[in-house]
Amino acid sequence: MTKLAVHFGAGNIGRGFIGWLLVQAGYEVIFADVNEKIVAEINDQGHYEVILANAEQDRSTVKGIKAINSATETEKLASYISEAEIVTTAVGPTILPHLAEVLAKGIELRAASNRYLTVIACENMIGGSEMLKSMIVPLLSTAARSYVSGFVAFPNSAVDRIVPNQDHDNPLTVTVEPFYEWVVEEPLDEKNAPKIIGLRYVPDLTPYIERKLFTVNTGHAVTAYFGHMRNIESIEDAIHNEKVLFIVRSALEETGALLEKKFHFSHQEHQAYIDKIIERFKNPYVSDFVTRVGRSPIRKIGKNDRFIQPARQFVEAFNETPKALAIAIAAAMKFEEPTDAEACALQEAIKEQGLDQAIEQYTGLKPYTKLFEKIKTSYHELV
Numbered sequence: 001m002t003k004l005a006v007h008f009g010a011g012n013i014g015r016g017f018i019g020w021l022l023v024q025a026g027y028e029v030i031f032a033d034v035n036e037k038i039v040a041e042i043n044d045q046g047h048y049e050v051i052l053a054n055a056e057q058d059r060s061t062v063k064g065i066k067a068i069n070s071a072t073e074t075e076k077l078a079s080y081i082s083e084a085e086i087v088t089t090a091v092g093p094t095i096l097p098h099l100a101e102v103l104a105k106g107i108e109l110r111a112a113s114n115r116y117l118t119v120i121a122c123e124n125m126i127g128g129s130e131m132l133k134s135m136i137v138p139l140l141s142t143a144a145r146s147y148v149s150g151f152v153a154f155p156n157s158a159v160d161r162i163v164p165n166q167d168h169d170n171p172l173t174v175t176v177e178p179f180y181e182w183v184v185e186e187p188l189d190e191k192n193a194p195k196i197i198g199l200r201y202v203p204d205l206t207p208y209i210e211r212k213l214f215t216v217n218t219g220h221a222v223t224a225y226f227g228h229m230r231n232i233e234s235i236e237d238a239i240h241n242e243k244v245l246f247i248v249r250s251a252l253e254e255t256g257a258l259l260e261k262k263f264h265f266s267h268q269e270h271q272a273y274i275d276k277i278i279e280r281f282k283n284p285y286v287s288d289f290v291t292r293v294g295r296s297p298i299r300k301i302g303k304n305d306r307f308i309q310p311a312r313q314f315v316e317a318f319n320e321t322p323k324a325l326a327i328a329i330a331a332a333m334k335f336e337e338p339t340d341a342e343a344c345a346l347q348e349a350i351k352e353q354g355l356d357q358a359i360e361q362y363t364g365l366k367p368y369t370k371l372f373e374k375i376k377t378s379y380h381e382l383v
Helices: 012-024 036-045 074-083 096-110 128-139 142-151 206-229 235-239 242-263 267-282 308-318 323-333 341-353 355-363 370-381
Strands: 003-008 027-033 047-052 059-063 065-069 086-089 117-121 157-160 174-176 181-185 199-202
Touching: 003 012, 003 074, 012 027, 012 047, 012 059, 012 086, 012 157, 012 174, 012 181, 027 036, 027 074, 036 047, 036 065, 065 074, 074 096, 086 096, 096 117, 096 128, 096 142, 117 128, 128 142, 157 206, 181 206, 206 235, 206 242, 206 267, 206 308, 206 323, 235 242, 235 267, 242 267, 242 308, 242 323, 308 323, 308 370, 323 355, 323 370, 341 355, 355 370
Parallel strands: 003 027, 003 086, 027 065, 047 174, 086 117, 181 199
Antiparallel strands: 047 059, 157 181
């Protein structure tokens, strides 16, 4: 009998990373998405091609897939969830709450079965699966809640793979960088945990999540915002600019010092990790537009995201203000991009309410603290 997986999000990450690994692990994958065109193409073609962003342009074909519209076919989707062994997501943190209702319906349908289910949110956030569980459980009956406590696992996960901006004749074809990392919390019941090549279970996920968030995501965003300030279009060109590279390295030295102290990474090991990340940014086959990488600046300067969280922890760990991170936050607040709603809202808030109120509102930092004041000063100094 074919194993069934339901994956929410048929975008480039969904197809080129999580869905690809699930198919390689022997699952029939049902992609759930609101994009009717992509859903129709998956069902019409029944396969797609993944191209690695390297000199060889290595290709592989992904088969054994179907798709369903998660907005209009909820009953059918709930039925698939009731039969699945694993449910994964790659939809973005802001979309995650919208999945709770149909997941709850699917869990209700299987509550009497005593079959194990693993639900993994593969998002750029901390505690995604746990958050999803907290939204699903209140929607369940008493019997279904009991079933979840005994048979449904929601292990948190950390994912890392750069998917460049791209355009293919076939809308399903996706290009991804060769490097990837999918780390998942080690389940209490290892016997029933999905076995997927490329997925690594670890006893404590926090070091891997924060290492990735505070190095890959922080570094990528810093590259984008400083590249944008210098009118550089691509991440590749930006990271080759000496001044951009300097501020990126400086920011990653600060997050690195925090990570080394907090999780006892060796300095040599973490420096090698930083070097690898910067080399990934330099890969001409995965280069992206700085405007695309920098989009959604309000989310990126949020108190639990890639800038403020490590900056606050740095202050707590060393009792000093991280200069490069403060400058990077200021650069993010200067990000002007008319095609991005958050960038426009941020600039409007600064214009109408003033810089102080905007910093406090969007970062959660209090006025007159050293980090707040350093961001404010850096904003005025940046040109």
